[in-house]
Amino acid sequence: MDYFDIFIGILGSAVRLSIPLLFTALAGLFSERAGIFDIGLEGKMLVSAFASACAAYWTGNAWLGLAAGILVAIAFSFIHGFASITNRGNQIVSGVALNFVAAGLTIVLGQAWFGQGGRTAQVPGSGRFAPIILPGTDAIRDVPILGPLYANVISGNNILTYIAFLMVPISWWVLYRTRFGLRLRAVGENPGAVDTAGISVSWLRYRALIVTGFLAGFAGTYLAIAQSAAFINNMSAGKGYIALAALIFAKWKPVPVMLACLLFGFLDAFANFMQGKSLPLIGEVPVQIFQALPYILTCVLLAGFIGIARPPKAGGVPYTKER
Amino acid sequence: MSLDLPKEIEPAIELVGIDKKFGAVHANKNINLTVAKGSIHGVIGENGAGKSTLMSILYGFYHADQGEIRISGKPIVIRDSQAAIAAGIGMVHQHFMLVENFTVLENVMLGAEGGQLLRKGVASARKELKRLEDDYGLEVDPDAVVEELPVGSQQRVEILKALYRGAEILILDEPTGVLTPAEADHLFKVLRVLRDQGKTIILITHKLREIMAITDTVSVMRRGEMVATRKTSETTVEELAELMVGRRVLLHVEKGDANPGRVLLSVRNLTVRDARGVTMVDDVSFDVRAGEIVGIAGVAGNGQSELLEAIAGIRKPYSGEIFIDGKPVAGIDPAGLRDLGLAHIPEDRHHMGLVLKFEEYENSILGYHRDQRYGRGVMLDLDAMRKDAEEKIAKYDIRPPNPRLKTANFSGGNQQKIVVAREIERDPNVLIIGQPTRGVDIGAIEFIHKRIIDMRDAGKAVLLVSVELDEIRSLSDRILVMFAGKVVGEKTGDAGEQTLGLMMAGIAA
Ligand SMILES: Nc1ncnc2c1ncn2[C@@H]1O[C@H](COP(=O)(O)OP(=O)(O)O)[C@@H](O)[C@H]1O
Numbered sequence: 133m134d135y136f137d138i139f140i141g142i143l144g145s146a147v148r149l150s151i152p153l154l155f156t157a158l159a160g161l162f163s164e165r166a167g168i169f170d171i172g173l174e175g176k177m178l179v180s181a182f183a184s185a186c187a188a189y190w191t192g193n194a195w196l197g198l199a200a201g202i203l204v205a206i207a208f209s210f211i212h213g214f215a216s217i218t219n220r221g222n223q224i225v226s227g228v229a230l231n232f233v234a235a236g237l238t239i240v241l242g243q244a245w246f247g248q249g250g251r252t253a254q255v256p257g258s259g260r261f262a263p264i265i266l267p268g269t270d271a272i273r274d275v276p277i278l279g280p281l282y283a284n285v286i287s288g289n290n291i292l293t294y295i296a297f298l299m300v301p302i303s304w305w306v307l308y309r310t311r312f313g314l315r316l317r318a319v320g321e322n323p324g325a326v327d328t329a330g331i332s333v334s335w336l337r338y339r340a341l342i343v344t345g346f347l348a349g350f351a352g353t354y355l356a357i358a359q360s361a362a363f364i365n366n367m368s369a370g371k372g373y374i375a376l377a378a379l380i381f382a383k384w385k386p387v388p389v390m391l392a393c394l395l396f397g398f399l400d401a402f403a404n405f406m407q408g409k410s411l412p413l414i415g416e417v418p419v420q421i422f423q424a425l426p427y428i429l430t431c432v433l434l435a436g437f438i439g440i441a442r443p444p445k446a447g448g449v450p451y452t453k454e455r
Numbered sequence: 456m457s458l459d460l461p462k463e464i465e466p467a468i469e470l471v472g473i474d475k476k477f478g479a480v481h482a483n484k485n486i487n488l489t490v491a492k493g494s495i496h497g498v499i500g501e502n503g504a505g506k507s508t509l510m511s512i513l514y515g516f517y518h519a520d521q522g523e524i525r526i527s528g529k530p531i532v533i534r535d536s537q538a539a540i541a542a543g544i545g546m547v548h549q550h551f552m553l554v555e556n557f558t559v560l561e562n563v564m565l566g567a568e569g570g571q572l573l574r575k576g577v578a579s580a581r582k583e584l585k586r587l588e589d590d591y592g593l594e595v596d597p598d599a600v601v602e603e604l605p606v607g608s609q610q611r612v613e614i615l616k617a618l619y620r621g622a623e624i625l626i627l628d629e630p631t632g633v634l635t636p637a638e639a640d641h642l643f644k645v646l647r648v649l650r651d652q653g654k655t656i657i658l659i660t661h662k663l664r665e666i667m668a669i670t671d672t673v674s675v676m677r678r679g680e681m682v683a684t685r686k687t688s689e690t691t692v693e694e695l696a697e698l699m700v701g702r703r704v705l706l707h708v709e710k711g712d713a714n715p716g717r718v719l720l721s722v723r724n725l726t727v728r729d730a731r732g733v734t735m736v737d738d739v740s741f742d743v744r745a746g747e748i749v750g751i752a753g754v755a756g757n758g759q760s761e762l763l764e765a766i767a768g769i770r771k772p773y774s775g776e777i778f779i780d781g782k783p784v785a786g787i788d789p790a791g792l793r794d795l796g797l798a799h800i801p802e803d804r805h806h807m808g809l810v811l812k813f814e815e816y817e818n819s820i821l822g823y824h825r826d827q828r829y830g831r832g833v834m835l836d837l838d839a840m841r842k843d844a845e846e847k848i849a850k851y852d853i854r855p856p857n858p859r860l861k862t863a864n865f866s867g868g869n870q871q872k873i874v875v876a877r878e879i880e881r882d883p884n885v886l887i888i889g890q891p892t893r894g895v896d897i898g899a900i901e902f903i904h905k906r907i908i909d910m911r912d913a914g915k916a917v918l919l920v921s922v923e924l925d926e927i928r929s930l931s932d933r934i935l936v937m938f939a940g941k942v943v944g945e946k947t948g949d950a951g952e953q954t955l956g957l958m959m960a961g962i963a964a
């Protein structure tokens with residue numbers, strides 16, 4: 133295998149690994165731009181993975197699995213909203229609590245329903261999102277550089293992958309070209325401005341959280357029935373937090389979010405590739421270094437080395453008028 | 456209403472029996488107010504009189520506990536700002552309600568976008584902004600980002616927001632507080648044009664000069680009450696000043712003559728700016744000697760708070776120097792200043808003086824907790840702290856006499872005594888005090904006043920800031936009057952109320 137083939141291989145796996153990050157980071161984008169921090173993305177990903185695996189197993193239909201994943205993630209969003217918008221609770225506490233609930237609930241229910249130690253049963257082929265071979269793949273396979281790139285990176289992904297990339301311009305358009313987006317960005321900066329403009333701050337924030345749940349549902353579904361064929365204990369494995377890091381790294385903007393997710397996905401893929409291999413001169417590099425890189429990069433960014441990351445001004449603060 | 460009212464005073468707004476409490480604070484007490492259509496109606500009152508609260512109720516931002524609002528004679532329920540906007544009311548808030556990283560255009564459109572997609576609305580908003588700019592001289596670049604604009608322009612954006620929504624009634628809450636005189640003049644020109652076109656304007660301010668310059672009618676608020684309404688042409692600045700500050704029962708304080716010694720606190724050319732860059736204290740200089748009380752009088756919001764905070768080391772001066780016993784101290788933090796013999800009783804005991812969730816004994820040493828007396832190394836000696844608290848409780852008659860009680864459960868007067876005891880019992884050389892008796896019952900007022908005079912008689916330098924003119928007059932040996940950030944004059948402690956009132960209003964020096 134020459135270096136180019138290796139590179140294409142890593143790139144293909146980078147794209148696959150970045151998809152759950154991309155859905156989740158976009159999910160976080162909507163809630164954070166509306167001024168609601170959502171540490172609970174991890175938990176939403178987990179419960180929606182579980183729900184989609186169950187639904188897909190029972191119905192044998194991947195789309196019903198997706199629907200279940202989305203609904204459950206939205207339900208979690210509502211709980212977060214009830215705690216932090218309606219009751220003005222601490223958003224971080226609510227999010228962390230929901231992560232614990234998600235981790236516990238999926239194991240308990242999984243064990244009760246499937247008795248496989250927290251796994252769900254294997255989802256049949258019809259209940260999964262299979263890779264799609266784009267037209268023309270065979271025809272240009274032998275073209276140098278472009279051929280392998282098209283065949284192994286661009287083609288051969290499942291439909292959710294393409295939807296993920298489609299969500300980037302759609303998110304941008306919603307945020308910057310619609311009334312909902314304008315209000316959403318405003319409420320994350322100064323809810324007082326939204327309130328005095330005659331718009332309900334609570335309802336607006338709830339709607340943002342619904343969008344968050346919707347996108348997080350895709351992420352979980354992708355993990356369970358596109359990337360694998362069953363739900364496995366704690367299968368989100370911290371991706372929700374990496375997605376949050378990507379969101380900060382991208383300074384809360386849709387297109388940079390995509391680039392940050394691809395970068396973090398690439399680091400992950402590279403770490404997998406380096407597993408057990410040794411570099412000349414240096415020797416074997418512990419993979420943990422690559423796994424830590426997203427966080428390290430984000431810290432470097434936050435420390436102000438790569439421009440200023442300005443979070444939405446009203447983020448994390450419950451809206452109260454009367455002291 | 457009688458039927459023979461001339462047409463021009465047909466009411467645009469009537470507020471009837473508006474009442475509002477924030478927890479224990481009675482911000483509006485049974486307020487009645489009638490505003491004539493096509494007039495500029497001023498509302499004046501000191502800070503905390505309840506002006507903003509009343510207007511925010513009219514704008515649907517707060518909800519009145521009681522009372523009725525009528526617009527053009529018809530009773531309406533204003534459930535939220537949307538209802539107020541629909542009724543033709545627009546408001547420019549004291550603290551602007553702008554999205555700072557949005558453009559002017561986006562801010563103006565927010566809430567009035569004209570459809571689900573922005574594109575269509577943008578074009579018409581641009582056109583409408585141009586028209587408003589031409590009609591009223593409200594000039595701003597629609598594509599400028601708000602945070603990059605000077606405050607004067609930001610305020611214009613707020614006015615444009617209201618007009619864009621078709622406001623017929625425009626409320627401006629302390630609009631000139633952040634403006635330069637030239638900007639204020641421009642604003643007044645705009646307001647006159649608006650009035651001449653039939654719009655009704657409510658202008659809130661605590662500056663009497665502005666009231667006289669531009670309003671047709673003026674209402675005065677004091678401590679949550681509407682105390683008077685006058686035609687501007689039929690009143691005088693003197694009358695308004697008196698109504699605003701109010702005659703308060705003069706407290707009698709036994710006090711001998713002062714024996715001023717050497718200078719202990721000295722302030723030289725001190726200038727303080729707030730976070731917005733507005734100058735709050737403007738080139739202020741004065742001395743306080745050992746054994747004298749210097750009072751700073753002024754309508755709240757004229758820089759006294761910032762002056763105190765700068766001396767206390769909480770706020771960084773922009774320029775100038777502060778000396779304690781001859782040592783330059785500007786830039787030293789509050790803990791360092793305490794070591795130099797300065798004690799500070801802050802204006803707002805809830806936000807600065809106390810941690811309300813702490814038990815009494817914890818607050819009673821707060822800020823001095825590093826002292827050897829209260830612990831060794833990193834450990835606190837709780838027994839010593841409690842014993843110390845008990846002594847203060849006995850000496851200051853703090854009730855209930857229980858150092859383990861949560862501070863929030865003490866009455867305002869007793870809370871204030873906790874702070875006073877803590878600061879005075881350190882035996883400081885310089886004591887600076889803000890609003891020593893705000894929200895404190897009569898008995899405690901007398902007690903606190905006595906303690907302050909004891910400090911003076913013990914040869915300490917006392918600087919006293921209070922919005923209660925009586926308090927200033929009865930305690931101070933010398934009185935400095937602050938207006939618009941400057942010390943506009945100095946009087947002896949027996950200066951008349953009238954004289955001081957005029958100086959506080961910026962009329963006489
Ligand atoms: N949102 C609020 N929550 C609690 N108390 C408030 C609030 N707004 C104002 N107050 C209190 O109500 C009183 C009146 O305040 P305000 O209406 O702002 O006065 P003004 O505008 O005349 O300076 C003050 O004692 C203030 O502390």
Ligand SMILES: [Mg+2]
Nearest residue numbers: 506507549629
């Ligand atoms: Mg006010």
